[in-house]
Amino acid sequence: MIHTRALTKDFTVGRGEAVHAVRGVSIDIEPGELVAVLGPNGAGKTTLMRMLTTLISPTSGEATVAGHDIATHPARVRRRIGYVGQGNGAGHTQRVHDELYTQGEIYGLDRRAARTRADELIEALDLGALRERKVSDLSGGQRRRLDVALGLVHAPPLLFLDEPSTGLDPQNRANLWEHILRLRERHGMTVVLTTHYLDEADTMAERVVIVDHGRVIADDTAEALKTKLAGDRLTVGSPDVRTLSRLAEALPGARDLASSGERLELRVSDAPTAAAELLFAARDAGVPVTAVQSHRPTLDDVFLTLTGRSLREESSEVSK
Missing domain, CATH: 3.40.50.300 (P-loop containing nucleotide triphosphate hydrolases)
Structure with a gap:
């Protein structure tokens, strides 16, 4: 067409x-x-x-x-x-x-x-x-x-x-x-x-x-x-974020790791599978995990990944 x-x-x-x-x-x-x-x-x-x-x-x-x-x-x-x-x-x-x-x-x-x-x-x-x-x-x-x-x-x-x-x-x-x-x-x-x-x-x-x-x-x-360019966002809490970060780096496809205080954030292709693998690895390494949250990506995440800008910001400018 x-x-x-x-x-x-x-x-x-x-x-x-x-x-x-x-x-x-x-x-x-x-x-x-x-x-x-x-x-x-x-x-x-x-x-x-x-x-x-x-x-x-x-x-x-x-x-x-x-x-x-x-x-x-x-x-x-x-x-x-x-x-x-x-x-x-x-x-x-x-x-x-x-x-x-x-x-x-x-x-x-x-x-x-x-x-x-x-x-x-x-x-x-x-x-x-x-x-x-x-x-x-x-x-x-x-x-x-x-x-x-x-x-x-x-x-x-x-x-x-x-x-x-x-x-x-x-x-x-x-x-x-x-x-x-x-x-x-x-x-x-x-x-x-x-x-x-x-x-x-x-x-x-x-x-x-x-x-x-x-x-x-x-x-x-x-x-x-959303899956290929943005990926799921996984947030994991632990008093030993440094060790947890090393374990997370070994996850297949893990990227954009960032830690703050007792919280680790990373991007993965499949949050449920990655969370299970990380929890098993943390248990075997004796690393306590206090919280796990996953977030599905949005098209705005895709746009941010590709351009470094948020399409939502563009949207708000248009609506003014």
């Missing part, structure tokens, strides 16, 4: 200074996948999304989206994709049903087909009670559901969502995602999204692509990234 090779975008700013926003990105996304693209502000993910949706042209490289080249056939790409940007896409003075109907006509549907499609989307996204209401009178969650409906008017096989739930409260976020996932399951859509909500990427996406400094630095399932 998406195929890129060495996709690059450079901008010229100031006195001819070149900014390399996207640097040789090569990715493949198969039909039906739900992929989350993560990265800090300025990492290049928005530029990448804008290229894939034909809003800007690449400097070099190649990309086909929904079966068409973004450089040579951008109009064909647009007919095959839906795009829900960060801003609201509907006219404030328009009524919900009229806006969907008009959008259908813009995409070439005849009046009957446009009216039918508008009715289908109103039902699918639970907008029935709002069909005659002006967009300016809708709540934030209702507007985002309408934005998604507008992106689906032409029944695209590929849907781009650029931070679709930013600014929504937890209830509206959950409600929006319930509708998106139901529509995806019903129509087999491919979905590519950017988000600063790590729980969305963790629980919704089948793949997570992390972008930093214009490059893809990680691409895998959320669970695989």
